Amino acid sequence: MSDESCLLIADIKENKKSGDKFKAVGLLATAKLKKDKNDKPYWDLTIMDASGTLNAKAWSDSKWWDARCGEKKFLTLDELAEMDCISKQPVGIFGVVSKFKQKLQYHVNQVYLLDSDKYPPESFVEKSPVPVEQMETDFWEIVGECGDPIQTFLLQLFSGSLWEQFKIAPAAVKNHHAYVHGLLEHTLDVTKSARSIGVSYLKKGLKIDMDVLTAGALLHDIGKLEAYSIDLIPQITLQGAVIDHIPLGYSIFMEHAKKYALDEETALAIGHIIISHHGKKEYGSPVLPSSPEALIVSAADELDFLIYCWDAASPTDDLALSEYNGLAQRRFWKS
Structure with missing residues (x-):
């Protein structure tokens, strides 16, 4: 996939609203295969880059591609399940933002496994913003x-x-x-x-x-x-x-x-x-x-x-209030 128009994770979380599409390159930190309420498989994903971390979902109709050798190859769910580990892989993602119960959600429609030599995993590791x-x-x-x-x-x-x-x-x-x-x-x-x-x-x-x-x-x-x-x-x-x-x-x-x-x-x-x-x-x-x-x-x-x-936190409504943070036990005011 082309790197042109790719966004940083922080930009996606701060600037993208419900209905907006996004494209990014990062590290697939975690990938857990789960079942939805209709017993259909989906992937619970965590994608990170040096700017932050994005929690996203890839539903059963999302497409996975192996582009590590320069040419993209479609990957079936069985092929993904048989891979030793798809986490800690550099990936390119295409997705869209939606809203559910007043919370923003990030849905990934396509995932490209990328070459680690061209995209070193350590280059996506998030670090403190303070030197x-x-x-x-x-x-x-x-x-x-x-x-x-x-x-x-x-x-x-x-x-x-x-x-x-x-x-x-x-x-x-x-x-x-x-x-x-x-x-x-x-x-x-x-x-x-x-x-x-x-x-x-x-x-x-x-x-x-x-x-x-x-x-x-x-x-x-x-x-x-x-x-x-x-x-x-x-x-x-x-x-x-x-x-x-x-x-x-x-x-x-x-x-x-x-x-x-x-x-x-x-x-x-x-x-x-x-x-x-x-x-x-x-x-x-x-x-x-x-x-x-x-x-x-x-x-x-x-x-x-x-x-x-x-x-x-990011504002999710016209009142500039964030999503509810369970640990902090509040919504944050981002005026």
């Missing part, structure tokens, strides 16, 4: 503003292979910062917000331990290093599925606190931030935040999630 070099600089400047023993502890913990893993890792499989460098971006946003809030309360005379607050913010999602992995696309690990990132993060932190002899009082204060940062037990926190530092980090974490959801 990683800038985020690294910001991270180490924040660490440098801490006093000991916390500064030395953070320098020891965020070293070697753990730092290399941390700066690449996603913050989620979907919903927010689910891309390369996403964990670093989210961590910095939470930490900067938390520190600003902490300073405002310090000026009021409240007793806020800024070093504990900073360390807790930088470490609040450290468990995601074991909860998620990334191989072109973010994926949940077995540990992430059956244990979750909060207890995993507390375990990682306590292991390093003992390894680097962090004093028990400081370790308890930081550990409480990590274990309580989701704010409510129904959100996955084993305990509720009960120190000012933990309350601030929890609020900053929730705010960053909601701001990300608002930014990623």
Whole structure:
């Protein structure tokens, strides 16, 4: 297929309305064969490029073509099912936008499997919009503003292979910062917000331990290093599925606190931030935040999630309201 007039995923989601057609080239991140209510097969697809991710459906009448060898060959459903894996393949798609129950849906009419040499899969991997070099600089400047023993502890913990893993890792499989460098971006946003809030309360005379607050913010999602992995696309690990990132993060932190002899009082204060940062037990926190530092980090974490959801949402009606976001429990106003 010709690359002319192909759109980025972000352009499709932001600018295309119901009834509009679209054409794009991206990475087929996932492809799941399902049955509709009439027992007809269809494909539930996730297509991504460097600008974002599109969830779409290819119904039973959609056409699939193998164009990897330069000439397109029609693929039957049986042939697709017999292929080892059609996900993580570069694809070209033709589709149309529709609306169902006030939600925009993306229907793919034609899918072309493309040559990986001409369209390298890694070129479609979504990354943080913030340059990683800038985020690294910001991270180490924040660490440098801490006093000991916390500064030395953070320098020891965020070293070697753990730092290399941390700066690449996603913050989620979907919903927010689910891309390369996403964990670093989210961590910095939470930490900067938390520190600003902490300073405002310090000026009021409240007793806020800024070093504990900073360390807790930088470490609040450290468990995601074991909860998620990334191989072109973010994926949940077995540990992430059956244990979750909060207890995993507390375990990682306590292991390093003992390894680097962090004093028990400081370790308890930081550990409480990590274990309580989701704010409510129904959100996955084993305990509720009960120190000012933990309350601030929890609020900053929730705010960053909601701001990300608002930014990623698109208006679907004349009131400029987005589709209902189940996790955020609201529609977003995109005036």
